[in-house]
Amino acid sequence: MTKIKKAIVPTLYILFLMLPIYGLVSMSFKTTNEILGGFSFFPSEFTFENYVKIFTDPTWYNGYINSLIYVVINTGISVTVALPAAYAFSRYNFLGDKHLFFWLLTNRMAPPAVFALPFFQLYSAIELFDTHIAVALAHCLFNIPLAVWILEGFMSGVPKELDETAYLDGYSFPKFFLKIFIPTIAAGIGVTAFFCFMYSWVELLLAQTLTSVEAKPIAATMTRTASTSGYELGLLAAAGSLTIVPGAFVIYFVRNYIAKGFALGRV
Amino acid sequence: MNKTINQKAWWLILPVLVLVAFNAFIPLMTVVNYSFQETFGNNQFFWEGTTWFEQVLNSDRFHAAFLRQMLFTAMIIVIEVPLGIAVALTMPKKGPWVSVCLVLMALPLLIPWNVVGAMWNIFALPDIGLLGYTLNSMGIDYNFTQQPVSAWITTVVMDVWHWTSLVVLLCYAGLSSIPDAYYQAASIDGASKWAVFRYIQLPKMNRVLTIAVLLRFMDSFMIYTEPFVLTGGGPGNTTTFLSIDLVKMALGQFDLGPAAAMSLIYFLVVLLICWTFYTIMTRDEVN
Numbered sequence: 001m002t003k004i005k006k007a008i009v010p011t012l013y014i015l016f017l018m019l020p021i022y023g024l025v026s027m028s029f030k031t032t033n034e035i036l037g038g039f040s041f042f043p044s045e046f047t048f049e050n051y052v053k054i055f056t057d058p059t060w061y062n063g064y065i066n067s068l069i070y071v072v073i074n075t076g077i078s079v080t081v082a083l084p085a086a087y088a089f090s091r092y093n094f095l096g097d098k099h100l101f102f103w104l105l106t107n108r109m110a111p112p113a114v115f116a117l118p119f120f121q122l123y124s125a126i127e128l129f130d131t132h133i134a135v136a137l138a139h140c141l142f143n144i145p146l147a148v149w150i151l152e153g154f155m156s157g158v159p160k161e162l163d164e165t166a167y168l169d170g171y172s173f174p175k176f177f178l179k180i181f182i183p184t185i186a187a188g189i190g191v192t193a194f195f196c197f198m199y200s201w202v203e204l205l206l207a208q209t210l211t212s213v214e215a216k217p218i219a220a221t222m223t224r225t226a227s228t229s230g231y232e233l234g235l236l237a238a239a240g241s242l243t244i245v246p247g248a249f250v251i252y253f254v255r256n257y258i259a260k261g262f263a264l265g266r267v
Numbered sequence: 268m269n270k271t272i273n274q275k276a277w278w279l280i281l282p283v284l285v286l287v288a289f290n291a292f293i294p295l296m297t298v299v300n301y302s303f304q305e306t307f308g309n310n311q312f313f314w315e316g317t318t319w320f321e322q323v324l325n326s327d328r329f330h331a332a333f334l335r336q337m338l339f340t341a342m343i344i345v346i347e348v349p350l351g352i353a354v355a356l357t358m359p360k361k362g363p364w365v366s367v368c369l370v371l372m373a374l375p376l377l378i379p380w381n382v383v384g385a386m387w388n389i390f391a392l393p394d395i396g397l398l399g400y401t402l403n404s405m406g407i408d409y410n411f412t413q414q415p416v417s418a419w420i421t422t423v424v425m426d427v428w429h430w431t432s433l434v435v436l437l438c439y440a441g442l443s444s445i446p447d448a449y450y451q452a453a454s455i456d457g458a459s460k461w462a463v464f465r466y467i468q469l470p471k472m473n474r475v476l477t478i479a480v481l482l483r484f485m486d487s488f489m490i491y492t493e494p495f496v497l498t499g500g501g502p503g504n505t506t507t508f509l510s511i512d513l514v515k516m517a518l519g520q521f522d523l524g525p526a527a528a529m530s531l532i533y534f535l536v537v538l539l540i541c542w543t544f545y546t547i548m549t550r551d552e553v554n
Contacts, residue, residue, distance in 0.1 A: 009357040013350075013435075014371050017428060020390040021374070023397040027389055039400035081282040088279035093270045100280065102545060107291050109541050111489035113510035114530040117517050118294030141290040144283055202379045204492050205514075219379045223496070237389060240382040247377025248370070255369050258436060 021244070028238035035233050050238035060239065063218030066132065067201065068246070070215065073136035075196040078143040079189060086151035087177070091163065104145040115141070116209045123210055132215045135207045139200045146199065147192045154188030187257050194254045201247065218243060301527035319528035329529060331504070332512040339508060340487045343426045347483060348476065350427070351434025355442055356468070358435070369439075372432040384496025387425045391497075411498065415505040418498050422506050425493060430486070434479045441475035442468060474548075481544045488537050509533055 027035060028050055029043040054060040088094070089101060119138055120129070128134040162184065166176040182189065208220040222239050251258065302319055304312040323329050354372075359365050375383070393399040393410045402409040411417040445467065453463050491510035494500065500507035500515070507515070513533065517526035 006357050007359075010354055010359075010368055013354045013431075014368070017371065017375055017432070019397065020386050020428065023390045024386045035395060039395050039397070041397070077286070081286060084279035085283040088276035091270060092273040092276035094272065094274050094276045097276075100284075102542070104283070104287060105541070105545065106538055107287055109485045109489075109537050110291070110534060111491075111510050111513075111530075111537065113489065113491050113513045114298065114534055115294045116514065117523075117526075118297035119290075121297060122293055137286070138290060140286050144287055148283060198377050201377065204379060204381045219381045222385065223381055233389065236385060240378075240385055243379050243382050244374065244377070248374060251370050251373045251377060255366050255373075258369060258373055 024237050025241045028234060028241045030234055032232065032234050050234045051242075053235060054238055054242065060218075060221060063216060063221035063239075064242065066211075066215050067207075067217040067219070070132040070135040070139070070207070070217070071197055071200045073132060074139045074143060074200045075193050077136060078140055078147045078196045079193050082144055082147035082151055082192070083182070083189075084177075086148050086155055087181070089148065089152045090155040091160065101148075104148055108142050108145040108149075110141070112142075112203070112205045116205055119206060120209050129210065130212045130214045134210045135215060135217070136200075138206045138210055139203060142203075143196045143199055147196055150192045150195060151185070151188055154185050154191075158184055190254055191257045194250055194258070197250055198247070298527045298530050301523045302531055305524055315524060319524040320532070323525050323529045323532060328512070329532075332507055332509050335505075335507065336488065336509045339423070339426075339490075340484060342423050343430070343487050344480060344483055346423070346427050347431045347434050348480065351431050351479070352438050352472070352476075354431070354435045355438035356464070358439055360443070369436070372435055374432075375429050376432055378429075380492035381496045383425065383429055384493040387421065387428075387493075388497050391421050413502055415502055418502055418506050422494050422497060425497060426487065426490070429493065430483060433482065437475040437479045438472050441472040445471050477544065477548050481541065481548070484544070485537065485541060 026041070026043055029046050029048070030040075031045055031047050031049065034040065034044060089097065123129050123134045123138070128137075158181075162180070163176065166180050171180070204217070204219045204223075207217045208223070211217065211220065218239065222236060300312075303315055303317075305315045358368055378386070388396075390396050391399045391411050393403055393412075399409060399411070408414075409417050411421040449467050450463070453467060458466075489510055490508055491514065494506050494508060495511055495514075498506045500511045513526060513529055516522050516529065
């Protein structure tokens with residue numbers, strides 16, 4: 001009995017989380033006429049029309065490809081450069097380490113709205129405007145500090161004796177780092193990659209500012225469609241439903257570590 | 268962990284430093300440049316001193332946006348933290364349901380922010396949305412595009428929907444690090460449920476809760492996309508938070524000087540509050 005009573009809170013909470021998602025997904029299977037005709041809980045004429053449009057129209061599906069390209073580039077860059085830095089922060093004391101660590105974090109705190117216009121000017125000046133690499137680099141602003149923070153937490157959990165033993169056994173630093181240390185914290189790296197993926201995938205303001213045609217992310221395609229061609233709610237709902245898929249896919253892989261990752265490896 | 272002193276560690280940090288400095292320093296300097304000067308285009312700048320700062324600090328518009336922002340952030344933290352703790356405490360501890368709960372709860376966190384806004388917009392539409400239709404058919408007069416109160420409630424509920432899971436996951440991580448022996452000792456002593464919560468669970472969640480509040484504070488203070496897509500800052504200016512106001516000023520009216528000055532003030536406030544949090548957090552780490 002108490003077990004059932006206890007399940008009430010999480011069940012209600014998950015129900016609350018699922019309702020808006022259900023609203024979106026059910027709308028994506030409705031025809032425009034049905035949507036504008038009034039409210040219905042289930043689609044009465046079940047249609048795949050909206051999805052067909054997205055998968056056949058290059059302006060739509062290219063949006064997904066563009067988003068995935070810059071997200072993957074960003075995740076790669078962030079994790080690669082954050083690994084040695086996090087190691088340094090977790091193992092060594094050096095001049096200005098604490099200040100540097102806080103300075104890194106301040107970049108995670110900077111509101112993207114503050115940087116939108118200067119970023120546009122900066123990336124136009126170095127002729128990277130409207131490329132995937134521009135968005136990937138811009139997202140490094142908040143993803144690298146986050147990656148360093150999470151990885152540092154995971155690395156501090158690895159006893160220092162591991163390093164010392166390896167050095168005594170004659171391992172050089174790069175060899176130790178690649179052959180022993182990275183496999184040891186593989187779970188931490190997975191979680192970090194997940195977080196970089198997540199924050200780059202959900203961010204829109206910078207991605208939209210730095211692109212126009214060639215690298216336009218799916219989120220921007222959606223907002224522009226909404227404003228130009230009237231209000232095609234069904235299409236918009238279908239596009240929105242599809243943006244949930246990659247996220248759901250990556251969560252499944254890290255589900256056992258995700259809680260620890262949100263605690264930034266510090267539990 | 269006792270760390271060794273090694274100045275060569277700087278070399279390991281170098282790549283991070285170059286990338287973040289490129290992204291942070293140059294744009295920040297651009298903002299600083301704009302905030303002290305007046306420009307009429309053609310790359311001509313005139314020194315203005317602190318005019319823009321005085322103008323922003325004395326403007327009613329900034330005060331109003333700032334107050335709205337503080338109110339919003341306070342509201343979502345007051346709702347999300349207790350709710351997150353409650354859900355984390357009642358979540359299953361082991362078994363197949365754990366994974367199901369974790370995956371479903373994490374889902375809102377991975378939805379692009381403008382889709383969150385669009386989803387809630389659709390959900391809350393008074394005539395055709397699930398929420399709006401249900402409320403109106405229950406006899407509650409609800410229209411978030413016209414009533415400021417409805418708009419506020421919708422925005423807050425949307426943020427609760429979007430981010431409470433972050434608090435849940437953090438608390439869950441904190442709770443699952445408590446050894447079983449603690450609970451056994453408590454039941455031998457005949458401790459009440461409240462005592463277990465107050466003297467075992469809450470202290471163990473202390474650190475993760477600090478992180479949760481810090482993250483929620485930072486992110487809610489820079490919220491832009493979701494309310495922008497949901498309400499566009501309206502009706503009127505009632506849900507125009509700091510970032511929305513800033514973008515309106517910079518890109519809508521092209522008032523670059525005041526916008527830059529406002530950016531710097533805004534950033535300094537966030538920095539100050541986060542620095543306080545961070546010092547508290549690292550002080551605990553030392554103890």
